[in-house]
Amino acid sequence: xxxxxIKYSFLIIIACLSLFSCVKEVDFDQADDIEISPVMExxxxxxxxxxxxxLLNGTEIISIKDxxxxxFFNSEFIVDNLIKxxxxxxxxxxxxxxxxxxxxxxxxxxxxxxxxMVPALPSTDGSDFxxxxxxxxxxxxxxxLKKTSKIVFTLSLLPxxxxxETTLGRxxxxxxxxxxxxxxxxx
Amino acid sequence: MKFLILxxxxxxxxxxxxxxxxxxxxxxxxxxxxxxxxGGKIKNDWYFGIPLLSHIHVNVGITGSTVYDIxxxxxxxxxxxxxxxxxxxxxxxxxxxxxQLEIFSGGFSFGSSxxxxxxxxxxxxxxxxxxxxxxxxxxxxxxxxxxxNINRPFRANQISVAxxxxxxxxxxxxxxxNDNFTFGVRGKIYSSIANVNSTKNEGRFITVPGRNNFYxxxxxxxxxxxxxxxASLTDxxxxxxxxxxxxxxxxxxxxxxxxxxxxxxxxQLNKQWSLDASLLDVGFIRHTxxxxxxxxxxxxxxxxVNPIFPDLENGQTAxxxxxxxxxxxxxxxxxxxxxTKYTTWRPIKLNTSLNYAFxxxxxxxxxxxxxxDGYLNSTGLQLFAMxxxxxxxxxxxxxxxxxxxxGLQVKTTYTIxxxxxxxxxxxxxxxxxxxxxxxxxxxxxxxxxxxxxQSVSLQLxxxxxxxxxxx
Numbered sequence: 001x002x003x004x005x006i007k008y009s010f011l012i013i014i015a016c017l018s019l020f021s022c023v024k025e026v027d028f029d030q031a032d033d034i035e036i037s038p039v040m041e042x043x044x045x046x047x048x049x050x051x052x053x054x055l056l057n058g059t060e061i062i063s064i065k066d067x068x069x070x071x072f073f074n075s076e077f078i079v080d081n082l083i084k085x086x087x088x089x090x091x092x093x094x095x096x097x098x099x100x101x102x103x104x105x106x107x108x109x110x111x112x113x114x115x116x117m118v119p120a121l122p123s124t125d126g127s128d129f130x131x132x133x134x135x136x137x138x139x140x141x142x143x144x145l146k147k148t149s150k151i152v153f154t155l156s157l158l159p160x161x162x163x164x165e166t167t168l169g170r171x172x173x174x175x176x177x178x179x180x181x182x183x184x185x186x187x
Numbered sequence: 188m189k190f191l192i193l194x195x196x197x198x199x200x201x202x203x204x205x206x207x208x209x210x211x212x213x214x215x216x217x218x219x220x221x222x223x224x225x226g227g228k229i230k231n232d233w234y235f236g237i238p239l240l241s242h243i244h245v246n247v248g249i250t251g252s253t254v255y256d257i258x259x260x261x262x263x264x265x266x267x268x269x270x271x272x273x274x275x276x277x278x279x280x281x282x283x284x285x286x287q288l289e290i291f292s293g294g295f296s297f298g299s300s301x302x303x304x305x306x307x308x309x310x311x312x313x314x315x316x317x318x319x320x321x322x323x324x325x326x327x328x329x330x331x332x333x334x335x336n337i338n339r340p341f342r343a344n345q346i347s348v349a350x351x352x353x354x355x356x357x358x359x360x361x362x363x364x365n366d367n368f369t370f371g372v373r374g375k376i377y378s379s380i381a382n383v384n385s386t387k388n389e390g391r392f393i394t395v396p397g398r399n400n401f402y403x404x405x406x407x408x409x410x411x412x413x414x415x416x417x418a419s420l421t422d423x424x425x426x427x428x429x430x431x432x433x434x435x436x437x438x439x440x441x442x443x444x445x446x447x448x449x450x451x452x453x454x455q456l457n458k459q460w461s462l463d464a465s466l467l468d469v470g471f472i473r474h475t476x477x478x479x480x481x482x483x484x485x486x487x488x489x490x491x492v493n494p495i496f497p498d499l500e501n502g503q504t505a506x507x508x509x510x511x512x513x514x515x516x517x518x519x520x521x522x523x524x525x526x527t528k529y530t531t532w533r534p535i536k537l538n539t540s541l542n543y544a545f546x547x548x549x550x551x552x553x554x555x556x557x558x559x560d561g562y563l564n565s566t567g568l569q570l571f572a573m574x575x576x577x578x579x580x581x582x583x584x585x586x587x588x589x590x591x592x593x594g595l596q597v598k599t600t601y602t603i604x605x606x607x608x609x610x611x612x613x614x615x616x617x618x619x620x621x622x623x624x625x626x627x628x629x630x631x632x633x634x635x636x637x638x639x640x641q642s643v644s645l646q647l648x649x650x651x652x653x654x655x656x657x658x
Binding site: 004005006008009025026027028030031033034035036038039040041042043044045046047048049064066067068069070088090151153155174175176178179181183 | 506
């Protein structure tokens with residue numbers, strides 16, 4: 001009886017082991033090749049102003065300047081993984097006057113890295129005139145962006161019809177950034 | 188009905204993961220089957236488990252994609268396979284591990300009457316449970332970004348992870364009231380060695396078209412992770428020696444303690460039909476020591492920065508405006524660390540089966556009258572249900588059991604569950620003299636390539652058994 005038990009036990013165990021041992025080839029090192037390429041979009045800057053917002057003591061101002069310190073573009077994650085960025089703008093102008101927004105990218109040492117301009121072309125008939133300029137950051141421009149710690153915005157009013165309290169119309173700016181990432185395998 | 192509602196309520200609140208042991212359930216030749224039904228039938232007079240070898244159980248399960256789907260060495264680009272896996276899986280797919288190791292166990296029958304009809308069993312075992320659900324939304328966000336997913340919410344309630352290592356000291360009582368009815372209860376003291384759980388996350392991140400700017404990015408998050416027994420192990424100044432010492436202490440009830448019980452019964456319907464059921468691990472662990480909880484909570488809508496007209500009246504500059512946004516962001520994503528005590532519920536498990544025994548042994552020489560288990564075969568249906576963080580796990584098993592010789596029994600099972608619709612299990616118990624050895628495993632169809640298996644479980648152990656009706 002015991003012989004039988006031993007014999008059958010062994011048969012069953014060997015059957016189990018032989019099934020366990022059948023393994024097709026897998027390669028866990030493949031995990032090192034992981035590479036993902038998400039595309040993130042984010043709202044960037046925006047503003048909206050009526051024509052008479054551009055008056056100071058009744059006279060038209062030439063420009064408004066403002067700046068912000070931002071430690072986003074020079075953060076480690078962005079520096080390591082961002083491969084391309086597009087800034088897309090939509091400027092809606094119903095004032096018969098061209099506006100320009102100058103954007104200066106400045107690094108920690110207060111050095112100007114790169115500057116670009118977003119025009120908001122004038123509307124001659126009071127209807128909304130929409131400009132959709134786009135700024136692409138690749139190569140050296142992208143490197144400049146990745147060093148940016150401060151952005152200076154200058155809104156300039158170009159020569160043309162003089163604005164006064166009764167000037168109608170408005171200007172609106174919307175913008176977004178499209179960030180192209182490549183995360184993982186740096187080969 | 189009340190009971191069902193209670194069960195489902197508890198089920199939906201529990202973080203739970205432990206696995207079905209469909210081959211062992213009802214396999215009364217093996218003393219450890221008593222852990223699956225304290226009211227099960229007992230065939231031995233007394234037994235003790237060989238320390239550390241009496242019950243070794245491992246189960247690994249994954250739903251959705253298999254390891255082979257992702258890591259096959261088939262020349263297909265890894266990232267393609269990964270993407271296919273992510274898109275092919277749902278947020279209800281999960282990966283789980285359950286492991287048990289019996290440190291010691293034993294049992295003996297007693298009773299006043301001639302036929303000893305009562306049985307005490309006891310033991311200490313260690314158990315490890317881990318379950319992580321697949322956070323599909325965030326996997327897609329990581330793969331694609333939000334550009335192609337405007338208006339799509341990325342839901343935080345898909346993030347659900349729980350892990351627990353415990354030791355369990357238990358004492359069970361079993362009584363055969365008469366030939367037809369046996370019941371049993373088992374009390375348990377749990378000692379949690381370490382616990383991590385993050386199963387009640389809520390909120391979302393969504394990008395929608397905005398009014399002032401292209402998009403409004405809405406962050407609405409309420410995430411929480413609770414841990415006990417982890418902080419002290421990762422403390423500065425703790426080395427591997429002190430960690431091992433700490434863990435040993437916790438196995439022997441130096442951890443966070445809890446209480447629970449199992450109940451069960453077996454009812455003989457007639458000579459051949461029987462019905463049994465058990466409810467296991469109705470209990471809780473109170474986490475009071477070495478707690479570190481993390482919370483991320485907040486609401487925030489980001490629409491961009493207004494550099495020109497932030498708030499001219501108040502003289503606010505774009506920098507101020509941006510600082511406010513940064514503060515808001517920090518408020519949301521700042522990790523609040525607390526040490527609030529908490530309670531976790533053990534995963535409740537329900538087992539029930541309907542059994543039919545048949546095929547009497549042909550009497551060769553002896554006249555073995557009065558032998559209760561005169562049938563060589565039995566077959567039946569088993570139902571297993573277990574509470575889980577998201578939804579209960581259900582498994583239906585059909586089985587066939589056969590006693591080949593007096594000292595060798597085998598059982599084969601066919602199970603349908605969350606992992607697979609065709610899970611075949613096989614187990615045997617062999618007695619050589621008083622030494623009992625058992626081994627069982629399931630998912631045999633998948634063993635031709637184990638990496639392609641959705642779940643694999645293995646149990647084995649050695650006991651020293653004195654059987655009834657021997658000598």
